[in-house]
Amino acid sequence: MAEIALHRLSIAELRAADAVAVTEHYLDRIARLDPRLRAFTHVDADRARVDAAWSAALIDRGEARPLEGVPIGIKANIDVDGWPTTAGVEGRRDAIATSDAAVVRLLRDAGAVIIGQLNMHEAALGATTDNPAFGRTENPHGSGRTPGGSSGGSGAAVAAGLCAAALGTDTLGSVRIPAAFNGVYGLKPTNGLLPDDGLVFLCRRLDSIGPLARSVADLGAVFAALSPGAATSPLGRVATLSSVDGHEMEPAVRTAYTAATMALRGLGLVVETVATPGLDLAGTRLAGFIESAREAAATFAAERRSGGTSGQFNALMDFGSDASAATLAAGEAAMADAAEILHRVLTSHDVVLLPTTPQAAFAHGRAPNTQADFTAIANIAGLPALSLPAGVDADGLPVAAQLIGRAGSEPMLLELAARLDTILDAYRFPADFA
Amino acid sequence: MAEIALHRLSIAELRAADAVAVTEHYLDRIARLDPRLRAFTHVDADRARVDAAWSAALIDRGEARPLEGVPIGIKANIDVDGWPTTAGVEGRRDAIATSDAAVVRLLRDAGAVIIGQLNMHEAALGATTDNPAFGRTENPHGSGRTPGGSSGGSGAAVAAGLCAAALGTDTLGSVRIPAAFNGVYGLKPTNGLLPDDGLVFLCRRLDSIGPLARSVADLGAVFAALSPGAATSPLGRVATLSSVDGHEMEPAVRTAYTAATMALRGLGLVVETVATPGLDLAGTRLAGFIESAREAAATFAAERRSGGTSGQFNALMDFGSDASAATLAAGEAAMADAAEILHRVLTSHDVVLLPTTPQAAFAHGRAPNTQADFTAIANIAGLPALSLPAGVDADGLPVAAQLIGRAGSEPMLLELAARLDTILDAYRFPADFA
CATH class of the missing domain: 3.90.1300.10 (Amidase signature (AS) domain)
Structure with missing residues (x-):
């Protein structure tokens, strides 16, 4: 019998899965595959296991929250309590955050398992994620190719199935460019819509935090946890x-x-x-x-x-x-x-x-x-x-x-993207990371 | 006031237009523009004027037939009474047809004005319409480019507005290739569907006569005159x-x-x-x-x-x-x-x-x-x-x-093409022949 590909489950499916097995599966994939991808700069397996166990208990009790047990990675310029918020800068290697950024709190409140921190272009000022201090992240669709940036670790890790979704930040395209280059979905929200405390800004006027995921539905699920949804207007x-x-x-x-x-x-x-x-x-x-x-x-x-x-x-x-x-x-x-x-x-x-x-x-x-x-x-x-x-x-x-x-x-945008996506049918999981 | 562009009218519009003015307009365009295009090998202005006058009378009486007054060109391998059916071969320069091919009769019965004969690849065995005996036809979208073939004169003349529609023949693509290269619409019917008496065959097993036109609706109108239409089946x-x-x-x-x-x-x-x-x-x-x-x-x-x-x-x-x-x-x-x-x-x-x-x-x-x-x-x-x-x-x-x-x-096919055409919106009249 073939192994169940837990990293291919959607967020909706993950909410009914064995949360402990899911997190172990993702941790195992990070251990095996990230040396090749170099998308993660920090992994917190112990904390992830504790959170996954709690998610499993809530799922057992029929109390699963919207992102229950969903392993999510966070770009290195967003605070996660106890982790270094390097922003990809060598001089910030030891800048340990003492609380979660607001967006990370929202994800945890929705049941997400925050599994690790993701590499980025130095200071987010560029789009190759060839980081002089934290390494060169590879594109899972083509070794030797850039994953884009500045949220290159986020794009690569989501595409390669090393986390179910990720947060990135977007100043001039830094969520959408890695989404494009890694063949996944990315949303830059309206400027100012999401809370940005706990973010190392590149440019206050232009920065937005945004999610990356492997489907429009997953993207919408993460976005909904960050910004509970308004109704959609008719489109012509x-x-x-x-x-x-x-x-x-x-x-x-x-x-x-x-x-x-x-x-x-x-x-x-x-x-x-x-x-x-x-x-x-x-x-x-x-x-x-x-x-x-x-x-x-x-x-x-x-x-x-x-x-x-x-x-x-x-x-x-x-x-x-x-x-x-x-x-x-x-x-x-x-x-x-x-x-x-x-x-x-x-x-x-x-x-x-x-x-x-x-x-x-x-x-x-x-x-x-x-x-x-x-x-x-x-x-x-x-x-x-x-x-x-x-x-x-x-x-x-x-x-x-x-x-x-x-x-x-x-x-x-999410509703239209879902309809368009059905027709374009262009999403492909990278074969080398199956 | 701008001149009315009679060569831009659809077949439906032509049926309510001044048939004499339409044919004069097309004859004038042939005289002015065909020296540049070299699509026609024979023009029968006298016969066209007589037919147009008759069409005008029928339109006046409210008795317009489906192709009333529509100037149509005929590929040089299809018999038109009194014209040479050269098939693009020097040795047939004087092979004068003594009756109309069945398809030409059908077009005349529907009210068409048969305006001239169109150049083709020698014997239809090739697709450049660079004919050693009858000249090199140009592509109206790009001087020096082939109009395709073997019905290259048909494709070029329709595209450039020197006839409203044309007949071609298609053995391995000879209607569709010039339709493609000249940016117009072409239909190769089911083998054996249309009568083929009066055709100089290239390959009996593979030959089909088919129309070329400047819109799907016009293509359908000419085809309907050649083969009165069956109902269309639902498509999935x-x-x-x-x-x-x-x-x-x-x-x-x-x-x-x-x-x-x-x-x-x-x-x-x-x-x-x-x-x-x-x-x-x-x-x-x-x-x-x-x-x-x-x-x-x-x-x-x-x-x-x-x-x-x-x-x-x-x-x-x-x-x-x-x-x-x-x-x-x-x-x-x-x-x-x-x-x-x-x-x-x-x-x-x-x-x-x-x-x-x-x-x-x-x-x-x-x-x-x-x-x-x-x-x-x-x-x-x-x-x-x-x-x-x-x-x-x-x-x-x-x-x-x-x-x-x-x-x-x-x-x-005609119905689906019409729906697809609305979306693709790719038809363009060649600017140099406007």
Whole structure:
């Protein structure tokens, strides 16, 4: 008889499973497979076993909470009581948190088993998760490929079945990019919607905590624990953006984007291209990056002085600090224009469809600078955005589509993503980690 | 006030238009634009004007027939009384037909104005319409590009608005390939469905006469005049073929194919990939080509003896005649297998979706040998197949999707194509011929 693949159960199924066996199974997978993936920077097996036993008792008593016994990983810039909140920075290796972040409390209250801490790009200022202090996380769909970032450990661990879901953070795309590159689902909520105490900020104005999971239903379950759900509004009109259509993207990304467009039309929705001549995607992304780098220079000044930041990160912080007044003013203008354009599109349309990234996961060491060109606008406009798998490229690497909605429209995004996902049918578990 | 673009009217609209003005408009366009396109080999303005005047009278009397006053072009291998049926062969330049082919009679009975004869690949044995005797037809979407073939004049003239619809013939793809390359709609009916007297056959077993038009509705209107319509059966399951998925195709073709798949799913149809390990697409196409070349060697023996065939065509006929018994046996086996596989797929599924061609229109002189790899199986299995525009490549050249149905399922194919077409929204009139 084949072993039951507990890491393939959905959150709904996990709530009726043997919680102790589930956590042991995930701990075993982490022990066996993470040396290859390098997604975890900290695992708390003892605490996880205690929590799993309590979950098992509640399940036995028929009192299972929404995430009962569900093993969840947490990005290393979010406080978990007793663990170091490194934010991927060497100088914070011993920054032990003395309480849980609010989002972690919410997950525990819903029954989740917080199983370990996940690697990230240094300070979240970048998207390769090739971390000079905590190691290079691999993409489970292609060894030697980046898992994206900055929440690269979250994306890789969820995709490879080393946790059932994870939290990441998203400043310019850092939940959605690793969701795209690892072929899983990621949600960046509306700016300010989720409590952010206990987060090491990269950029207060742009940061959002968000979940990653292996299905839309699981993503919705984790999000519901973080933000009990509003009702969803009827949906009729989808916009695509002419600036996106004209942007360079890999053929597989364009195929997936076109396929998603046709799928939505087939579902009976009107999909229209909106002309967005004033939208400067690259300029907006660069402006957000500079703002983040400037804030990082202040946030991590102490670690830098004591040699606890890498040369590469130092150079990025300097790039932000050295930006001229003219550059900053141009950046603010680009961001203001982008936000205004996106808000305007969302007065005539209910949702915007675009690719998540212009490319699939690239080889480590070969990062293009366009990764966040399609994601940053949601952060800058303060809007929720969801990434879902939409296809694979010729090498079998996932590519993804993204839905951006109005502020507070997460339940609608989740419902639409579920319908679209049924048609695209693009989610695949990575064969090398089965 | 802008000139009314009579060449943009649908067949339904033409039936209520000024038939004399319509035919004059089309004659004027042929005179102005065909020197650039070289789609027509013969134009009969006098006869067209007489027919148009009669159509105008019937429209005035409220007695318009289904194709009343609709200017239609006829491929040069189909008899039109008083015109040379050249079949694109120099040696048939003076082969004047003494009566209309049955399909031409049907069109005239429905009110069509038969406006001219259209260039084709020499003897229909090839798909570039670079004819040594009658000239090289251009693709209206890209000068210097092939219009495909063998019905290349039909595809180019319809696309460029030099006739409202056209007849072509299809042995291994010769209606669908020019439909694909010129971005219009083409239907190869079930083998044997339409009367074929008055046709210069290329391969009796594989030939079908079929229409090309600028919309699914127009295509259906012409087809209905040729074969009054059966009712359509409910549709549930669409197959794609693993042999097609694994076949090389240009990125834009794969994008369009994927988009069509998602569009059909969105429409609520089940789309499933059927494993077709025994299906040899290239071998089947080659076998059909050899059979056609052998038959052509017999059909055009007299013209060849008198020097009325080109050196290139002679070489192709010799290639067929020289095929060994082993090659012929292997070809028959490949064709039998392909037909059996396609018939088997169509017991579990109602329709097969595949691209029409693996590529967009190539430059004249650079023909790949894979053009008919996706089309020949319908001829060999005797099944109806419809090509519709599904996208454009980076150069703006059209690419197409193809639907193959069970024998006699043309009304269903037309209905499904209409629904799919609404979603794909890929038809574009060529800008250079507006």
